[in-house]
Ligand SMILES: Nc1ncnc2c1ncn2[C@@H]1O[C@H](COP(=O)(O)OP(=O)(O)OP(=O)(O)O)[C@@H](O)[C@H]1O
């Protein structure tokens with residue numbers, strides 16, 4: 843599913859060069875759960891940003907189902923370190939956002955959103971705005987989007 847081979851990423855140039863990802867290999871199969879662990883600044887977010895297509899690699903290979911990652915796509919989702927909910931949309935509307943992008947009808951959208959809202963224990967908070975939620979609640983809504 844995900845094949846990362848000999849992947850490197852450097853930021854800056856000359857004396858200011860920072861090597862964020864240094865010849866990393868990672869292979870994740872369908873249905874597998876992978877965890878990247880390491881000290882602050884070791885390159886975890888940079889690696890994930892490359893997989894998400896939000897950051898370009900310097901060298902090596904990053905493929906999803908055999909296809910070279912060229913940019914972001916609907917086949918990958920990301921929960922960012924900082925909260926990334928749309929602050930002007932309710933919990934329900936935030937969760938529905940991805941389905942709206944896919945042009946799904948309102949009723950079907952609402953049904954699916956309801957399922958996921960229930961899954962993360964936020965039933966009854968559908969109409970809440972992100973600023974009214976705790977940090978953990980915000981992350982759980984972002985995870986469903
Ligand atoms: N846009 C950037 N420009 C320059 N250096 C960067 C940039 N992004 C990350 N870095 C550097 O790359 C290295 C890896 O950063 P990264 O954010 O990937 O670490 P991390 O493992 O996610 O850390 P944390 O656990 O603190 O979130 C760090 O030295 C960081 O300063």
Ligand SMILES: [Mg+2]
Pocket residue numbers: 886887888923
């Ligand atoms: Mg990080």
